[in-house]
Amino acid sequence: MQSLQEKASEWSGVSQNDAFEIDNTNLFQKLGLQTFINLSTNFYTRVYDDEEEWFRLIFANSKKEEAIQNQYEFFVQRMGGPPLYSQRKGHPALIGRHRPFPVTHQAAERWLHHMQQALDGVTEIDADSKTKMMNFFRHTAFFLVAGDELKNRNQGVPCKHGASKPAAV
């Protein structure tokens, strides 16, 4: 059976090494807190205004301001800055915390489309950092698609009403 990270690499086209290149430089020190706040604000402004209703609806039960804070605090923590996310919310637990959302291949691609646009709109981010961040985001998005598919395993548990067996006649 393929592991989560193997599926993430195959589906994203980003190798494990390229995805975690972010750990070989300190992007937080390079870019600073405000850049991460700008990126997440830009990203969620696009998401909450998305013309694609199916995608916009995924976020309908989340407050925009909270989504922004969750995201930039996680990025800051994961890219070399202080552990803002864990101080407030504990473990990132990326798969567990995405459980309420339908993280499909299509949703991952739409998320990445908005993130690419958001990155392009934040001029403080240099081209090299942008490439590293997109590799991390792309691999992570498909890691979450792989995590989402675990949810469906429960549906394979035989229903207790037992209709999958032919009824005894």
Next chain:
Amino acid sequence: MQSLQEKASEWSGVSQNDAFEIDNTNLFQKLGLQTFINLSTNFYTRVYDDEEEWFRLIFANSKKEEAIQNQYEFFVQRMGGPPLYSQRKGHPALIGRHRPFPVTHQAAERWLHHMQQALDGVTEIDADSKTKMMNFFRHTAFFLVAGDELKNRNQGVPCKHGASKPAAV
């Protein structure tokens, strides 16, 4: 609805702040790689030899050497050292990766019992570091119990064979 981290604090008796005190010192720099390897080796030697069969069986499909490596690489990465875990396996995704295992309250307490013994058996770890680590472990163990309970939500989804509705007569 209580969040994962609120449940973790309530059930463990460890506040969010105390659990993440580990981020206010660099335990990896203080203790060094070999101490973490010793701790995880000590821990899993106890687990794989546990006289409680129900607990030992949780690990029956995992190789001991791999369990040791997964654990110390995660601890090293989370406690201020190089991101050994992510380089090899990607995101820790603690809840997602514990999905195959029945992380009950009882299992959390047994895990913590062995970890306390393992910590006490590694003389290089000073009392203050031990306290910080146990707070982190205790909170995290119950965070995973809270994560485990999410799995049962699917069981609330009506079975497609529809026996919860009275049959039309």
